[in-house]
Every structure is written in C-alpha cells, then in structure tokens.
Amino acid sequence: MTTAEKPSAGLAAWFDERAPGLKRLYRKHMSEYWVPTNLNLWYYLGVLNLVLLGNQLFTGIFLAMNYKTSAKDAFDSVEYIMRDVPWGWLIRYMHSTGASLFFVSVYLHMFRGIMYGSFKKPREIVWILGTLIFLSLMTEAFLGYVLPWGNMSFWAAKVIISLFGTIPYVGDSLVQWLMGDYLPADATLNRFFALHVIAIPLALILLVTLHIFALHEVGSNNPEGIDIKHGPKGNRWSADGPADAMPFHPYDTVKDFFVVGAFLTAAAFIVFFAPMFGGWFLEHDNFIPANNLATPTHIRPSWYFTPFYAILRMIPSFGGTALWGMLAMFGAILLLPALPWIDRGTVRSVRHRGRGFRVALAIFAVSFLGLGLVGAGGTAELFGTWFPHADVTVLDNTFGRLMVLGYFGFFAFLWVYTRFGIEKTRPVPERVPPQ
The missing domain is CATH 1.20.810.10 (Cytochrome Bc1 Complex; Chain C)
Incomplete structure (x- = not known):
C-alpha cells in the first residue's frame, strides 16, 4: 500500500481539502x-x-x-x-x-x-x-x-x-x-x-x-x-x-x-x-x-495570596481606614504589567546584566517569599519561639515592612538603574552557544 493509499493520509487529505487553514495553523504553531x-x-x-x-x-x-x-x-x-x-x-x-x-x-x-x-x-x-x-x-x-x-x-x-x-x-x-x-x-x-x-x-x-x-x-x-x-x-x-x-x-x-x-x-x-x-x-x-x-x-488566605495579604497588613491604617493598604496590595500586582516600561535596559538575560540587577532580583525573590511567610503567620510563630521575652508583634511588623520595602524597592531601583544608565552590562554573544 503506497503512502497516498494509507487511511491516515487519506483522512489528512480530506481535512486539508475542507479546512486548509488547520494545516497552516499546525505548521505555524507546531x-x-x-x-x-x-x-x-x-x-x-x-x-x-x-x-x-x-x-x-x-x-x-x-x-x-x-x-x-x-x-x-x-x-x-x-x-x-x-x-x-x-x-x-x-x-x-x-x-x-x-x-x-x-x-x-x-x-x-x-x-x-x-x-x-x-x-x-x-x-x-x-x-x-x-x-x-x-x-x-x-x-x-x-x-x-x-x-x-x-x-x-x-x-x-x-x-x-x-x-x-x-x-x-x-x-x-x-x-x-x-x-x-x-x-x-x-x-x-x-x-x-x-x-x-x-x-x-x-x-x-x-x-x-x-x-x-x-x-x-x-x-x-x-x-x-x-x-x-x-x-x-x-x-x-x-x-x-x-x-x-x-x-x-x-x-x-x-x-x-x-x-x-x-x-x-x-x-x-x-x-x-x-x-x-x-x-x-x-x-x-x-x-x-x-x-x-x-x-x-x-x-488568613491560601498560601498563594499571602504575599499580597502581607502587604495589606503591613501598611499602617491612616485615618482608621485600610484604604492605603488595599491600594498598596493592588499596586503590587499592577506593577507587574508595567515592568516593560519600568526596566529600560537593553540587555535581556540575567546572565549578561549588571551586578546591581542580579542583587536586586535576589532581594526581590527573598522579599516575596518573606511576605508569603508573614501573610501566613509563620514569622510570628518563629519570632515567638526564638525571642520568647520580646514583643512578637513589633518584630513581625518590622520584618514584614522590610519585606514590603524589598518588593517595591525592586521596581524603584530598576527604574533608576536602567533609566539613568547606571547599569554596566556584560558583552552579549551574537549567537546561541553550541549545545
């Protein structure tokens, strides 16, 4: 039986004749x-x-x-x-x-x-x-x-x-x-x-x-x-x-x-x-x-919401309202789609970016994980165990606000670091290295 006579080939030809766009779609995306x-x-x-x-x-x-x-x-x-x-x-x-x-x-x-x-x-x-x-x-x-x-x-x-x-x-x-x-x-x-x-x-x-x-x-x-x-x-x-x-x-x-x-x-x-x-x-x-x-x-919310919940908690209530905390929580999320315009650097990969970006990225990751722990109540338990005679609330709030600073500081630093040409990047190779 030749290839043209195979049932699978005939079925493919039948579909291609009636829906030629599917074949083009398959080629383009696969x-x-x-x-x-x-x-x-x-x-x-x-x-x-x-x-x-x-x-x-x-x-x-x-x-x-x-x-x-x-x-x-x-x-x-x-x-x-x-x-x-x-x-x-x-x-x-x-x-x-x-x-x-x-x-x-x-x-x-x-x-x-x-x-x-x-x-x-x-x-x-x-x-x-x-x-x-x-x-x-x-x-x-x-x-x-x-x-x-x-x-x-x-x-x-x-x-x-x-x-x-x-x-x-x-x-x-x-x-x-x-x-x-x-x-x-x-x-x-x-x-x-x-x-x-x-x-x-x-x-x-x-x-x-x-x-x-x-x-x-x-x-x-x-x-x-x-x-x-x-x-x-x-x-x-x-x-x-x-x-x-x-x-x-x-x-x-x-x-x-x-x-x-x-x-x-x-x-x-x-x-x-x-x-x-x-x-x-x-x-x-x-x-x-x-x-x-x-x-x-x-x-407390599920663990995947705890970083943003911690931001809500750590922002003080001014005038007896949690409005500023809520704005900070939603702002933390809305900064993400704005990242292409916050980071004005021309080099993409962390492999070739400046030391400042790599340090800031590490602090950002640690801050996000720290906020998750704060939002889940984990830091209060840890501080209560480590420092049984200290004011756990003060320690928890201090740590949480440092993590908030690390999260928002990443975006602020990135804007200044790339907009004013402070970043010193490494040479970018012209081609992908051989695998």
Missing part, C-alpha cells in the same frame, strides 16, 4: 515554529501551566455536577463528593492540589520571565497577556476558595469583600452589591459559582490562547536573551529557519512530555499521600461548616 536550541528547564513551565489548567477545567466539571449553591447545602455537598461519590475524593483533591501546584508553576514561570527578560521588546504584549492571566487566576482561585463554604471560606469572603468598603463614597454599596446581601450567603455563593464555573474560565481560555498566539508571532526568548530570528539562516531541518533553532514539534515536545511526566508523578504523590500538605493546600478550619458567630483563630 512543526514550523522555531524554538532556540538552548532552552533549559525554566522554559518547560509554560506547558506545565497548560496541563494544570486542563486539570482544573476537567476536575471542576465533575465537582460542579454534585455541588449545591446554597449556604445550607454547599458544605454538605462537598462532604457528599468526598464520601459518597465514586472517586469523588480523588477529583476534589486533584482540584485543590492542582490549584496550589498551578500557582507554584505560574510564580516560577513569571520569575523566569523577569530573570531572562522575556517581558522586553518585542514581547511586551506576551508579558501583559501573561499578567492578565495571573489576575484572572487569582480571581478564579478566590472564588473557588469560597465555594466549599467551610468556616475559613466564609470569613475569607467576609474580610476580602469588606475591603472594598474602604473605597470612598461607593464602598458600602459596592460591598453589598458583591455579596448580594449584608453577609456572605446564598446570593454570594450563586454569584461566585457562576463566575468561577463559567465567566472566569472562558476569559482564561481566551487569554491563554492569545498568550500562545502572541508568543508564536515573536518567538520564544532563551537564556542568552538573543533574538534568533535575526541571526544566520539555515539548519538541518530548513534552509530558511534560524541556524540556532529547531522545530517545536516533535523535538521540543518530546522534552515537554518528559517534564510533564516527572511533574505529574510528583503531583500524584502529593494527591495520594499529603493532599492537605500540612494545612497549606487545605486549611483545617475549612473542614468546619461556615459559622458567622465563630471566627477562626487566625483568618
């Missing part, structure tokens, strides 16, 4: 999309994000089939999923663990973008779309955190929504509109469920698609920060392709499968043996039904 040959493990976080998004969508569908959106039944419906639905416990743990692992991957993915300058020209739109995905994920995670209607879910909703009450003139009306009531109740759950299951996932799918398409228009960055499109032409696969590149499929996708397999193996161990992860992925207080008369001992 077999003829050129990726640098020097990509390292940092560059496989993107595909992990796609896998984890698929996991959240898949498991979320099955959870929604058995969930009830009422304050009376929501908690019991989650318990029903865990105890009576066949494999329901596994679906729920895949969803909750998947959410935390998703943020681990996203945070590392964003840090890689800052480290290797993937936000710089011509990838500004790719970066901005990525930060919009991050904002959507944060919204989606908060909405989903409320839905189990445990005691921590109720009070987290109460505290976070009440923050909008600090907005002058419209704050109280805005809080009531978001809750749909004077306290989180049926109306709140109905709204959050609709947004969590329909609106935000649709926005996420659209943004992820645009993010990938924008990336494939300008091409992937690499650890050297060199634009391979402007280099010499010709490689073993094409006379017109960049010399230091290879086709995304099948040569890079093979590596993707290996990395995804290793990651899923580690994730399976967490799901089966430590789904709560010591209270970090699922808080103990959230296994208690919501009670508006019983406040948890420590109200």
Whole structure:
C-alpha cells in the first residue's frame, strides 16, 4: 500500500481539502515554529501551566455536577463528593492540589520571565497577556476558595469583600452589591459559582490562547536573551529557519512530555499521600461548616495570596481606614504589567546584566517569599519561639515592612538603574552557544 493509499493520509487529505487553514495553523504553531536550541528547564513551565489548567477545567466539571449553591447545602455537598461519590475524593483533591501546584508553576514561570527578560521588546504584549492571566487566576482561585463554604471560606469572603468598603463614597454599596446581601450567603455563593464555573474560565481560555498566539508571532526568548530570528539562516531541518533553532514539534515536545511526566508523578504523590500538605493546600478550619458567630483563630488566605495579604497588613491604617493598604496590595500586582516600561535596559538575560540587577532580583525573590511567610503567620510563630521575652508583634511588623520595602524597592531601583544608565552590562554573544 503506497503512502497516498494509507487511511491516515487519506483522512489528512480530506481535512486539508475542507479546512486548509488547520494545516497552516499546525505548521505555524507546531512543526514550523522555531524554538532556540538552548532552552533549559525554566522554559518547560509554560506547558506545565497548560496541563494544570486542563486539570482544573476537567476536575471542576465533575465537582460542579454534585455541588449545591446554597449556604445550607454547599458544605454538605462537598462532604457528599468526598464520601459518597465514586472517586469523588480523588477529583476534589486533584482540584485543590492542582490549584496550589498551578500557582507554584505560574510564580516560577513569571520569575523566569523577569530573570531572562522575556517581558522586553518585542514581547511586551506576551508579558501583559501573561499578567492578565495571573489576575484572572487569582480571581478564579478566590472564588473557588469560597465555594466549599467551610468556616475559613466564609470569613475569607467576609474580610476580602469588606475591603472594598474602604473605597470612598461607593464602598458600602459596592460591598453589598458583591455579596448580594449584608453577609456572605446564598446570593454570594450563586454569584461566585457562576463566575468561577463559567465567566472566569472562558476569559482564561481566551487569554491563554492569545498568550500562545502572541508568543508564536515573536518567538520564544532563551537564556542568552538573543533574538534568533535575526541571526544566520539555515539548519538541518530548513534552509530558511534560524541556524540556532529547531522545530517545536516533535523535538521540543518530546522534552515537554518528559517534564510533564516527572511533574505529574510528583503531583500524584502529593494527591495520594499529603493532599492537605500540612494545612497549606487545605486549611483545617475549612473542614468546619461556615459559622458567622465563630471566627477562626487566625483568618488568613491560601498560601498563594499571602504575599499580597502581607502587604495589606503591613501598611499602617491612616485615618482608621485600610484604604492605603488595599491600594498598596493592588499596586503590587499592577506593577507587574508595567515592568516593560519600568526596566529600560537593553540587555535581556540575567546572565549578561549588571551586578546591581542580579542583587536586586535576589532581594526581590527573598522579599516575596518573606511576605508569603508573614501573610501566613509563620514569622510570628518563629519570632515567638526564638525571642520568647520580646514583643512578637513589633518584630513581625518590622520584618514584614522590610519585606514590603524589598518588593517595591525592586521596581524603584530598576527604574533608576536602567533609566539613568547606571547599569554596566556584560558583552552579549551574537549567537546561541553550541549545545
């Protein structure tokens, strides 16, 4: 049987005749999309994000089939999923663990973008779309955190929504509109469920698609920060392709499968043996039904929100209002899409940037982790253990405000460091080093 007579070839020809755009799409984004040959493990976080998004969508569908959106039944419906639905416990743990692992991957993915300058020209739109995905994920995670209607879910909703009450003139009306009531109740759950299951996932799918398409228009960055499109032409696969590149499929996708397999193996161990992860992925207080008369001992958000929650806590309340803390918290997030215009340096990769940038980046990473620990209450416990006779609150606030300074200081330093030509960079190689 000749190649033309094979059923697979005939099916491909049938599709190509009726939808010729699909073949062009496949070539552009798979077999003829050129990726640098020097990509390292940092560059496989993107595909992990796609896998984890698929996991959240898949498991979320099955959870929604058995969930009830009422304050009376929501908690019991989650318990029903865990105890009576066949494999329901596994679906729920895949969803909750998947959410935390998703943020681990996203945070590392964003840090890689800052480290290797993937936000710089011509990838500004790719970066901005990525930060919009991050904002959507944060919204989606908060909405989903409320839905189990445990005691921590109720009070987290109460505290976070009440923050909008600090907005002058419209704050109280805005809080009531978001809750749909004077306290989180049926109306709140109905709204959050609709947004969590329909609106935000649709926005996420659209943004992820645009993010990938924008990336494939300008091409992937690499650890050297060199634009391979402007280099010499010709490689073993094409006379017109960049010399230091290879086709995304099948040569890079093979590596993707290996990395995804290793990651899923580690994730399976967490799901089966430590789904709560010591209270970090699922808080103990959230296994208690919501009670508006019983406040948890420590109200704190999930770990992936704790850095920004710490910023809110560490900014003093002026005039008896938390408005400035809320503005600082949202400002910390909104600085990220502005990064292409804050960093005016021409060199992309940390490998060739000045010592000041490398030190500032390290301080930024430490500050972000420190803020996460402050927001989770970990530093108060540590200081209480280390300094039993000291004022723990003063130590905690001092440390937290230093971390806030380190976070915002990174962006301020970067603007001054690059705008006024202080940075002394290293020579950038003309081509990707041979692998």
